[in-house]
Amino acid sequence: xxxxxxxxxxxxxxxxxxxxxxxxxxxxxxxxxxxxxxxxxxxxxxxxxxxxxxxxxxxxxxxxxxxxxxxxxxxxxxxxxxxxxxxxxxxxxxxxxxxxxxxxxxxxxxxxxxxxxxxxxxxxxxxxxxxxxxxxxxxxxxxxxxxxxxxxxxxxxxxxxxxxxxxxxxxxxxxxxxxxxxxxxxxxxxxxxxxxxxxxxxxxxxxxxxxxxxxxxxxxxxxxxxxxxxxxxxxxxxxxxxxxxxxxxxxxxxxxxxxxxxxxxxxxxxxxxxxxxxxxxxxxxxxxxxxxxxxxxxxxxxxxxxxxxxxxxxxxxxxxxxxxxxxxxxxxxxxxxxxxxxxxxxxxxxxxxxxxxxxxxxxxxxxxxxxxxxxxxxxxxxxxxxxxxxxxxxxxxxxxxxxxxxxxxxxxxxxxxxxxxxxxxxxxxxxxxxxxxxxxxxxxxxxxxxxx
Numbered sequence: 226x227x228x229x230x231x232x233x234x235x236x237x238x239x240x241x242x243x244x245x246x247x248x249x250x251x252x253x254x255x256x257x258x259x260x261x262x263x264x265x266x267x268x269x270x271x272x273x274x275x276x277x278x279x280x281x282x283x284x285x286x287x288x289x290x291x292x293x294x295x296x297x298x299x300x301x302x303x304x305x306x307x308x309x310x311x312x313x314x315x316x317x318x319x320x321x322x323x324x325x326x327x328x329x330x331x332x333x334x335x336x337x338x339x340x341x342x343x344x345x346x347x348x349x350x351x352x353x354x355x356x357x358x359x360x361x362x363x364x365x366x367x368x369x370x371x372x373x374x375x376x377x378x379x380x381x382x383x384x385x386x387x388x389x390x391x392x393x394x395x396x397x398x399x400x401x402x403x404x405x406x407x408x409x410x411x412x413x414x415x416x417x418x419x420x421x422x423x424x425x426x427x428x429x430x431x432x433x434x435x436x437x438x439x440x441x442x443x444x445x446x447x448x449x450x451x452x453x454x455x456x457x458x459x460x461x462x463x464x465x466x467x468x469x470x471x472x473x474x475x476x477x478x479x480x481x482x483x484x485x486x487x488x489x490x491x492x493x494x495x496x497x498x499x500x501x502x503x504x505x506x507x508x509x510x511x512x513x514x515x516x517x518x519x520x521x522x523x524x525x526x527x528x529x530x531x532x533x534x535x536x537x538x539x540x541x542x543x544x545x546x547x548x549x550x551x552x553x554x555x556x557x558x559x560x561x562x563x564x565x566x567x568x569x570x571x572x573x574x575x576x577x578x579x580x581x582x583x584x585x586x587x588x589x590x591x592x593x594x595x596x597x598x599x600x601x602x603x604x605x606x607x608x609x610x611x612x613x614x615x616x617x618x619x620x621x622x623x624x625x626x627x628x629x630x631x632x633x634x635x636x637x638x639x640x641x642x643x644x645x646x647x648x649x650x651x652x653x654x655x656x657x658x659x660x661x662x663x664x665x666x667x668x669x670x671x672x673x674x675x676x677x
Contacts, residue, residue, distance in 0.1 A: 244537055246383040248454040250447045252438075256378040257387060259438055260371045261394045263331065263431045267367040268398030269405060270338045270360055270425045274299060275499045276406040276518045277418050279507040282633070285350050289632055293624020296500050298354060300620065302361035303613035307369045311606030314370050319460045321444040323374045324436055327366045331432040334363025338425025347419060360425070369609045372587075374439070376594045378447055380456035382540065384594055388587040389536025393529045396583045400525030407518040415514055459594075475596075475604050483660040484592050485611035487548060490649045490656075491585050492612040493619030494555060497646055498578070501623045501639065502562070508633040510566065523572055527579030535584040536591055544592050548657040551581035551588075556650035559643040563636065586612075595663040 274281070274296070282292055314326045337359025340346055347353040372388055379387035402424075409421045448458045475481050503521040506512045512520060539547055558578045565574040593604045623642045630638035 244534070246386050246537075246540075248451075248456050249379060249383060250450040252443050252447050252450075253378045253387075256435075256438060257375055257391060259431060259435045260367070260375050261391050263428055263435065264367045264371055264391060265394035265398035265401070266424070266428045266431070267334070267360075267363050268395050269402035270422060271364050272399045272402050272499070272522075273406060273421055274357065275503060276403050276522070277421070278500065278503050279517060280410075280415060280418050280514055281353075282504070289624045289627035291624075292504075293500075293620045293628075295350070295354065296496070296620035296624075297617040299357050299361060300496065300613050300616035302358045303365060304610055304617065306362055306365040307609040307613065308603075308606040310365050311369050311373065311609070312603050314373065315603050320377050321439045321441050323370055323377070324439040327370045327374065327439075328432055328436045330362060330366035330370075331428060331435075334359055334366065335425050335428040335432070338363065339423050341422035341425075342419045363425075363428075365609075369605060372590050373594075373605055376591075377459045378444070379459060380451050380454075381459050382456050384459065385536035385538075385540040385544070385588065385591040386533075388591050388594070389533050389584065392536075392583065392587040392590075393532045395586075396525035396528030396532060396579065400522045400529075403518050403522030403525075407515045410515045410518065475607055478596065480596050480660060480663060481593065481604055481607055483656055484589055484596070485608050486656055487653050488586070488589050488608050488612040489615035489618070490653050491551075491555075491589070492615035493622070494559070494646045494649055495582060496616040496619040497623045497642060498562075500620055501627070501642060504633050505563075505636075505639050506571070509636050509639070510571075520571060524575040524579040524582055527576045528583040529579075531580050532583040532587060535581075536587040539588055539591065543662050544588050544595075545657060545660065545662045547588050548585065549654055551585045552650045552654040552657070554581045556647045559646040559650065562643050563640050592663045 278292070281287070281295075285291075287295065310326060310330070314323050317323075317325050337356050340359075341353070341356050347356060372391065375387050375391045376384055405424065406418075406421050410418060413420055448460070451458045499521075503517050506517045506521055507514070535547055554577070558574060561570075561574045561577070565571060589608065590605060593608045596604055622645065626642045626645075627633060627635075627638045630641060632638070
């Protein structure tokens with residue numbers, strides 16, 4: 226039985242392994258360019274809290290537990306926003322209609338992010354958190370809805386490529402954000418860290434561009450050109466009504482739940498790394514605030530390349546095997562992380578982490594899109610909700626272990642945290658090993674079938 230929730234037509238051809246696929250419309254490329262830029266800019270702002278963590282901890286006198294709750298609350302906003310907004314975007318319509326939710330959210334996010342730099346608004350931790358919630362809202366639009374929009378403007382045969390290339394915005398944005406934050410601190414002083422959030426305003430012109438780019442005529446042109454080139458449009462031609470009930474039915478699909486569980490565990494590991502590793506470098510390694518901001522984002526170098534490469538390859542060879550491979554690599558990384566203390570070790574272990582760190586997410590999103598059909602937004606909403614629940618859980622777990630084992634300056638506490646992450650990696654391998662391949666092209670070639 227097919228893993229897909231809808232009885233959509235199978236792909237019309239098996240794609241060859243090409244790093245840059247042929248046959249996509251010019252409008253598909255323009256839409257991908259736009260959603261990539263807005264996502265990368267959003268990531269610059271979103272990850273700034275990690276880059277500035279040591280400074281914020283000192284200014285507001287936060288304990289490990291308090292820092293963990295701040296991160297958990299920040300990521301928890303994604304848990305609150307993702308599923309309702311993606312269901313709303315499904316209800317309002319596929320394709321070009323996604324802009325009706327995406328556009329206003331991005332405008333609000335850009336303004337709220339810049340307000341962090343306004344004197345007096347973030348003098349208290351509560352004031353800072355309220356504006357951070359607005360930044361989290363922006364990531365729902367640029368990531369959760371942005372991924373769906375990217376998928377729907379590209380042929381099904383090139384889905385992994387499109388989502389993978391779109392999501393290279395995360396490692397590139399995070400890396401640029403680290404360098405940008407380091408520049409702000411070095412140029413204006415550590416007390417002026419809030420100025421870094423003015424970068425949020427850079428999203429505004431690209432949000433306006435997307436509103437005019439994502440028009441009905443353009444989407445219909447993409448569909449016609451996709452069919453004319455012998456490829457399969459991602460949005461199936463059907464008059465079935467998408468209801469809230471039909472969207473929530475995705476929770477009964479075992480393949481959806483396995484993808485969501487893997488996303489939860491991978492995000493827990495990533496968030497433990499991002500929220501604890503800069504503190505490890507500062508309070509154990511003794512590096513300066515500006516140095517930590519740049520040293521802790523080196524994973525983005527390999528992260529961007531492999532986030533593009535792996536999802537593209539899974540379009541032709543299947544998605545399941547890569548998740549098994551990624552689980553093994555990340556287990557190794559967390560074994561090496563606390564013992565790689567020299568400058569060479571810090572660089573090397575992050576470059577190894579980047580081989581799979583970011584790529585697992587577009588592969589999981591592509592897997593969810595394989596399953597979702599016209600309810601892709603809802604399926605991705607479930608996956609993103611689980612993903613950010615993992616971020617919350619990872620933050621609280623790491624903070625409690627650090628709190629109970631000597632605080633930020635105790636190296637042994639980090640050993641315990643990273644050891645638990647090794648266990649998470651092995652659990653992912655077990656979960657994915659017993660789940661079917663979801664790539665419809667790969668299933669058609671191997672003759673393997675899915676589950677209910």
